[in-house]
Amino acid sequence: MVSPEDHEPYGEKPEWSDISPVPQDEGSFVPMAPIIYGDEYKDATNYFRAILKKGEQSKRVLDLTEHIIRMNPSHYTVWQYRYDTLLAVKSDLDAELDMMNDIASKHLKTYQVWHHRRLLLTHLRKPRPELVFIANALQEDAKNYHTWAYRQWILAEFNDDDLWAGELAFVEKMLSEDLRNNSAWHHRFFVVFDSGVRTGDEDREVVLKRELSFTKEKLSMAPNNASAWNFLRGVLERTGTPFSTLEGFVIPYSRPLDRSTLPTASSEAPVVDVDLENPLPSPQSQLPCPQAIEFVADILEEKAAAGDEKELVRSFVDQANELYKSLATEYDTMRQRYWEFRQKEASKLIVS
Incomplete structure (x- = not known):
């Protein structure tokens, strides 16, 4: 070496x-900023x-x-x-891969390193050790795009039942270590919906229930986690599930924290019905959550688009626009122009 x-x-x-x-050869011109x-x-x-x-x-x-x-x-x-x-x-390509283990561990963010590794695997056809190598690399940099992309390539390229078998458990472990890891959320969506993962004879409803339950639990722990909200939207859109089916879950996250629903040490604490399907925000939550406010506004637009009574449609649009206004002026002012655009778009649902 x-x-x-x-x-x-x-x-x-x-x-x-x-x-x-x-x-x-620098040519006939002298560079202004030569390397x-x-x-x-x-x-x-x-x-x-x-x-x-x-x-x-x-x-x-x-x-x-x-x-x-x-x-x-x-x-x-x-x-x-x-x-x-x-x-x-x-x-000897096996020896080359051993050398790559050393180089890749020092240069995890270098695309060419991962591309070369991919080329080697197209010849070696030995994917299982790669999942171990990738898992170790992610312990060093848990959000590295190149590492996650390489893992997805390995899974899709070899498409073997044994390789897929542990992916949901793997991604749940990664999210348990950092539930705001957007790369891990993206990988879960890839595993569940984009790669034909072998999960038994689960039908659409079983998968939908599992993914909604998983995501709701994570959101209750950290409501202001944009990655989880994006995943939730993706699940609904991919399965063709109306946003309004989650209205009961989302509403509490779109409002200031209602402390009357939280458990206390007092024997006179109010009795609250616990809905396991719709876990409430944790006591430490910073509410209202902008992503939840937008979600409720989307539900209202969904209802307006499906409505056929002019006054009811106008009511839904007005309520949605009030939420967009609150985002523009109070809860997400960095995107003020975007929320103003959403108001204009929602108003188009009102038929004159």
Whole structure:
């Protein structure tokens, strides 16, 4: 393995004496802000350009490309040439994957690292260890887009029952560690709805009930979690379920916290019916929740669109617009223009 710390200029290596380095050509114009490359990197890339021009694919090319990659893991051309060389010289791809474990762990946010790994797996066809590697990588960076995208590619590419079997449990573990992890919420939606996950003979109603119950529980713990609200909307839209079916659950989140419904240590505390299907916000909740207010407004627009009595439709639209106004002026002022737009759109439902 080549280490940048132990670098010896390529011009001093006997095995490279047959190669004339090709310096970077900046053209006839002097760059306004030239990149100041280090001597070691400049030396290695000068020899890489020579190799590229020559079209050589050999063991020494693999050493050279590894050297450059360890200095700059984002150099896409070097990655691609390395991959082509690996195949040309029939290199040990398992050993290459072992090297990738080291590089990827240090450069989790570098797209080219994950792309190269994907290319290797198309040949190795050994997906199960990858799920373990990905899980460990997510412990280092739980929201890394490239890591989650690679996991989804592994699942979809190999599409094996054994691979899918533990995905719901895995994503629930990730959400238990951070229920605001938007990447984990996205992955759950992918697993449940977009990938044909094998979950037994569950029909649409069983899946819908499970996902609604799961999301409601998470929202009761952290009502101002936009990721969970987006997931909830996605579930309803994908299954064709009217938003109004969740009106009873959403209403308490769209209003200031009603402390009369919260349990207390007093023996004279009011008796409150507990609806397990519609868990109430936790006592620490900061309410009203802007996402819940918008949800209720959507329900009102849904009712207005389905209504056939002019006065009733106008009433629903007026109520929705009052909620949009509250968002624009009090609860979500950063998006004032958006909420004003929503008011105009809602008003179109009123037929003159």
